[in-house]
Amino acid sequence: xxxxxxNSGGSAVRSGTVTFGTHVIGALGVDWATVMSTEDxxxxxxxxxxxxxxxxxxxxxxxxPWGMHVETRxxxxxxx
Numbered sequence: 001x002x003x004x005x006x007n008s009g010g011s012a013v014r015s016g017t018v019t020f021g022t023h024v025i026g027a028l029g030v031d032w033a034t035v036m037s038t039e040d041x042x043x044x045x046x047x048x049x050x051x052x053x054x055x056x057x058x059x060x061x062x063x064x065p066w067g068m069h070v071e072t073r074x075x076x077x078x079x080x
Contacts, residue, residue, distance in 0.1 A: 001072050004052040007045045013079045016041040020057050021074030027067040034074075035059050041079060 001020065007013050017038050024033040042053040059070050 002054040006050040013045040016079030019076045020072050022072045
């Protein structure tokens with residue numbers, strides 16, 4: 001998953017995390033589970049700068065039975 005970050009503030013972002021919510025979806029569209037994973041932000045991000053980073057988001061095979069699929073729907077960022 002590739003996510004772009006833009007720092008619209010007046011000072012650099014020095015640390016932070018990005019959390020992905022990956023959903024296990026059944027054949028009929030029912031959301032059976034959400035698996036959360038957290039990674040560090042690609043810091044520093046200077047004032048006015050934009051940076052993109054790609055992460056591999058994985059879910060254990062036993063969590064995704066035959067006929068189901070995964071979708072990363074939620075992305076939350078916390079920075080300092």
